[in-house]
Amino acid sequence: MNNPSASPQPSPEGKKGLSLMKGLKCRECGRIYDLAAIHVCDFCFGPLEVDYDYEAIGKILSRGEIEKGPNSLWRYKYLLPIKEEPTIGLHAGMTPLVRADRLGKALGLKNLYIKNDTVNHPTLSFKDRVVAVAINRARELGFRTVACASTGNLANSVSAHAASAGMDCYVFIPHDLEAGKVLGNLIYRPTVVSVKGNYDDVNRLCSEIGAEYPWAFVNINIRPYYAEGSKTMAFETAEQLGWRVPDQVVVPIASGSLLTKIWKGFQEFSSLGLVKRHPELRVNGAQAEGCSPVYQAFAAGRTQFIPVKPKTIAKSLAIGNPADGYYALDVIGKSRGQVEAASDPEIVNGMVLLAETEGIFAETAGGVTVACLKKRAEKGAIRPDDLTVAYITGNGLKTMEALTGYLPEPVGIDPNLASFQKIVHPS
Amino acid sequence: MTKLRFHMTFPEERVKEPILYEISQKFRVIPNIRRADVSDRSGWVELEMEGELKEIERAVQYLRQRGIHVDPLEKTILEG
Numbered sequence A: 001m002n003n004p005s006a007s008p009q010p011s012p013e014g015k016k017g018l019s020l021m022k023g024l025k026c027r028e029c030g031r032i033y034d035l036a037a038i039h040v041c042d043f044c045f046g047p048l049e050v051d052y053d054y055e056a057i058g059k060i061l062s063r064g065e066i067e068k069g070p071n072s073l074w075r076y077k078y079l080l081p082i083k084e085e086p087t088i089g090l091h092a093g094m095t096p097l098v099r100a101d102r103l104g105k106a107l108g109l110k111n112l113y114i115k116n117d118t119v120n121h122p123t124l125s126f127k128d129r130v131v132a133v134a135i136n137r138a139r140e141l142g143f144r145t146v147a148c149a150s151t152g153n154l155a156n157s158v159s160a161h162a163a164s165a166g167m168d169c170y171v172f173i174p175h176d177l178e179a180g181k182v183l184g185n186l187i188y189r190p191t192v193v194s195v196k197g198n199y200d201d202v203n204r205l206c207s208e209i210g211a212e213y214p215w216a217f218v219n220i221n222i223r224p225y226y227a228e229g230s231k232t233m234a235f236e237t238a239e240q241l242g243w244r245v246p247d248q249v250v251v252p253i254a255s256g257s258l259l260t261k262i263w264k265g266f267q268e269f270s271s272l273g274l275v276k277r278h279p280e281l282r283v284n285g286a287q288a289e290g291c292s293p294v295y296q297a298f299a300a301g302r303t304q305f306i307p308v309k310p311k312t313i314a315k316s317l318a319i320g321n322p323a324d325g326y327y328a329l330d331v332i333g334k335s336r337g338q339v340e341a342a343s344d345p346e347i348v349n350g351m352v353l354l355a356e357t358e359g360i361f362a363e364t365a366g367g368v369t370v371a372c373l374k375k376r377a378e379k380g381a382i383r384p385d386d387l388t389v390a391y392i393t394g395n396g397l398k399t400m401e402a403l404t405g406y407l408p409e410p411v412g413i414d415p416n417l418a419s420f421q422k423i424v425h426p427s
Numbered sequence B: 001m002t003k004l005r006f007h008m009t010f011p012e013e014r015v016k017e018p019i020l021y022e023i024s025q026k027f028r029v030i031p032n033i034r035r036a037d038v039s040d041r042s043g044w045v046e047l048e049m050e051g052e053l054k055e056i057e058r059a060v061q062y063l064r065q066r067g068i069h070v071d072p073l074e075k076t077i078l079e080g
Helices: A054-060 A065-068 A073-079 A102-106 A125-138 A153-165 A181-184 A199-212 A223-240 A257-271 A293-299 A325-334 A344-358 A364-380 A397-403 A419-426 B019-026 B051-065
Strands: A023-024 A047-054 A097-099 A112-115 A145-149 A168-174 A192-196 A247-254 A282-288 A339-342 A388-392 B002-010 B029-037 B043-051 B069-072
Touching: A023 A282, A047 A223, A054 A073, A065 A073, A065 A223, A073 A125, A073 A168, A073 A223, A073 B051, A073 B069, A097 A223, A102 A112, A102 A344, A112 A223, A125 A145, A125 A153, A125 B029, A145 A153, A145 A199, A153 A168, A153 A181, A153 A364, A168 A181, A168 A199, A181 A192, A181 A339, A192 A199, A199 B002, A247 A257, A247 A364, A257 A325, A282 A293, A282 A325, A282 A364, A293 A325, A293 A339, A339 A364, A344 A364, A344 A397, A364 A388, A397 A419, B002 B051, B019 B029, B029 B051, B043 B051, B051 B069
Parallel strands: A112 A388, A145 A168, A168 A192, A247 A282, A247 A388, A282 A339
Antiparallel strands: A023 A047, A097 A112, B002 B043, B002 B069, B029 B043
């Protein structure tokens, strides 16, 4: 086993292009590292984050420059961790920001928007943002193989992007994963590795493989770059609102990274003068009750987490020991937001409410977001006039099984007009 | 020799026990604490453990039996 501090590096970087990154910086002790495939500070084991040259960015980035860019997340390339022009995942991002009047009316909110990543490209979840960034950066760093451990959206996105990039791809899954979820990855022809063990065993194995093999493990050694893709959710929101920051956002929490990066995205736009500073922005978190370590810590006033064994239908949020949970709590506290948790029936009700009011079929994570948004509104914590954005991160076609038994059966009739008129449409 | 990195979460009933000392005595491993936050109610420790892989695995097994939650340093890697 290698010393993880000497994490595999396949080759030196190519020529510099955009080059607006200064280095990687430890979030805990502030030590600076080269822009390599590393994710942890050698000294204090704190997580590393990309450090940008904001002064240089400020000289070239403007609203006009962004508006001239492609209709994808790459219009914000100067605030993303790439050195060369992107070549993969060119259509990710710039998903609709839907004015949700009917859902708003149901919740007593007059100024509600849905950021709709159910239609993100190519695999219908927000993971296409982070993976598009990760794969481009991995190629810049010389990697030929990408990998991840995932039971759903992340595996879909890594497999699809790797296929289009012509890269080798390894996806690690627990051996008892449902067949349907495996098929959704196999179509892209990655090597799917079924690990005979529980979720803890898969975590442990992937950590070891990440340290041993010269692969771009997107949420391990490439994590500092990968996570930056989530900022584009905030960039797009601000631009689509007419260069404004909302008053309230509701964000689902799995690892906690999305929530912290949405906050970072708004902060970056603000500090670069692209939007007015908005000290009242409140960042609210949404978790499923069956996997709610952040909610539990928040409710108890703790900054420490107790890891949990997930038991929820919201599988895409089922992260028992969230890597960025501490930082998510910090953002929620700083912004005077809150965390809510939704039970499984509340999650399904949230999915149904979103579908029947806005015509958006979200996966279970979207049900969590809507259910928690509803709770915030009912408590009066989100006021009717607050400009509010709820983040819907994946498509409902991916979690159809969660709805089994919850929805009414079709109305059965005989194949004649009399039966239709008697049962469906009596005059 | 192998070096592996772990994030360990201690429940309240184990916070006062010298468990890391115990594993260094019971198994041929060297725990090296790099970051920690321990209170009277709970605590976490991030450390590197050095030794033969089998000895590290035995130490981890022992910690889990004592109610310590042991994850890789990256915590949950397996995502939805």
